[in-house]
Amino acid sequence: MAGRLSLAYDVLVQAVKACPxxxxxxxxxxxLESEYKTQALYRSRGSEAQKRIQEIIGLGAELVSITESSPKISELEAITILRRFINEQATFDNEKNAWVAKANKEIAATSLQxxxxxxxxxxxxxSKGNVGLVVNITETCSDENPVQIVTDYMVEKNSISDxxxxxxxxxxxxxxxxxxxxYVDGGYFSGGVEKQAQAAEITVHYTDMTGKQPDPEKIPLTAFIIKDHKTVEACPEGHTPYSCQFNGKSKVILAHFDRNVCSNCPRQDTCPVKFRKNNTVLRVQQSAIFLAEARERKEDKSARKEATSKRTAIEGTNSSLKCSQGAGRLKVRGKVKATLVTGMKIIGHNFKQIVRFFNGDIRKKAIEIANNNNQGVIVPIC
Structure with missing residues (x-):
């Protein structure tokens, strides 16, 4: 609550200072008086925070109303931010004809911070709250590479998922x-990711998977023959559905099977189809098929070990960018500036990797592979 109160004060003061x-x-x-800040932030009890926020929202609404008659002032960034703050932090009560502050739990993660x-x-x-922007980086991870290089990065709002x-x-x-x-961790999985990856003929390897674990006693969706993740062509026993529809909007597949055939199937107790009066139905989200395929890839122990090894290596790069390059706390504000500065820091990191190579500081695994393949010694050519 204290952080919310401080934010409310900062937004209001910034807007007031911007006005004549x-x-x-x-x-x-x-x-604008120092005493107001003292009273609002430092002499307020915890139980009074909501009341103080309400007062500040009321003053903010008053200022927004005053500036509406002057488009030049109303369009100032400080007033725009104040207007956004009020809309996100309060709801308008028609009976009271006033803005009423929301409870903390009603504030969206995408709200002004x-x-x-x-x-x-x-x-x-x-379990840790973070305020700011987030950056995702992509780095080469081939064992043959003498050094690894960051090839791509993306800066986004902190509320955007991996x-x-x-x-x-x-x-x-x-x-x-x-x-x-x-190679990524389980937080990067989604049906959209798998769909994009398969369209690009890219295999995504997950070190772990989020969500509920499937029932090991049940037949997995990967046992069904499903064409293009849209059409069920056959069940694990080879029986074809007499109809199958894919809803492009809800991304749901509905496959109808002959009830008599399913009733005599020795695997009916472990099959995911549901018995109905006149038929049996397999109803499945398209994303569930992608998830089942990803889980199947992850269950390969050797593949999982390789994925974990390759994925873990990038943590060192993250640490280097944060500590050595200062990417953990940028001295600029805004997504555009943060993107540009982060790009510069990544270029700096890549140059350090190249210098490592020219200094002969080459990854041991790359040297071992070169020696085993009789490729000679990896050295820079000057």
């Missing part, structure tokens, strides 16, 4: 590189 003094009421002018940077959002990951970011970048990666395999 002559249009301000005495209450709004009072906001900083008066000075409207792009930053809130995200809770690993899976959404990967889904957006797969077409870009395909265009920029000859990528055939991507």
């Amino acid at each position: 003094l002559e249009i301000l009421t005495n209450d709004l002018k009072n906001v 900083s008066a000075h940077d409207p792009d930053v959002t809130y995200r809770k990951k690993a 899976a959404e970011m990967l889904e957006k970048r797969i077409p870009v990666l395909q265009e920029k590189t000859d990528v055939t395999d991507i």
Whole structure:
């Protein structure tokens, strides 16, 4: 609540400062006094925070109303941010003819988090809340490479999930590189990611999978023959459905089988089809098929070990960018500037990798592979 109160104060003060003094009421002018800050932020009890937020929202609504008569002032960034803050933090009560502050749990993660940077959002990951922007990087991971290089990055609002970011970048990666395999953790899985990857002929390897584990006693969806993730052609016993529809809007597949055939099937107790009066039905989300396929790939122990090894390596790169290059706390605000600065830092990191190569600091695994293949010693050519 204290953070929300501080944000409310910052947004209001910024908006008041942006306006000419002559249009301000005495209450709004009072906001600029040091005593107001002391009373609002430092002398308020925890139980009074909601009341203080309500007061600030009321003053903000008053200021927005005053500026409406002047488009030039109303369109100022500070006023726009104030207007956004009120819309996200309060609801308009028609009976009271006033804005009423929302409860904390009603505030969306995409709501304004900083008066000075409207792009930053809130995200809770690993039980820890974070405010800011998020960057995802893609790095080469071939064992034969003497050093690894970052080939792509993306800066987004903190509320954007890892899976959404990967889904957006797969077409870009395909265009920029000859990528055939991507190694990620389970948080990057989604039906959209799998669909994009398969369309680009890219295999995504997951170190783990999120969500509920499938019942090992049940027949997996991968046992069915499903064409293009849309049409069920046969069940595990080879029986074809007499009808199958795919709803492009809901992404749901409905396959209807002969009830008599299913009744005599020795595997009916473990089959995911549902018995109805006149038939049996397999109803499945398209994303569930992608998930089943991804889980099947993950269950291969050797493949999982390789995926974990390759995925873990990028944590060192993340650490280097945050600590050595200062990417963990940028000195700029806004998504555009953050994207540009992050790009510069990644270029710096890649140059360091190239310098490592020319200094002979080459990955041991690459040297071992070269020696085993009788390729000689990896050295830079000057």
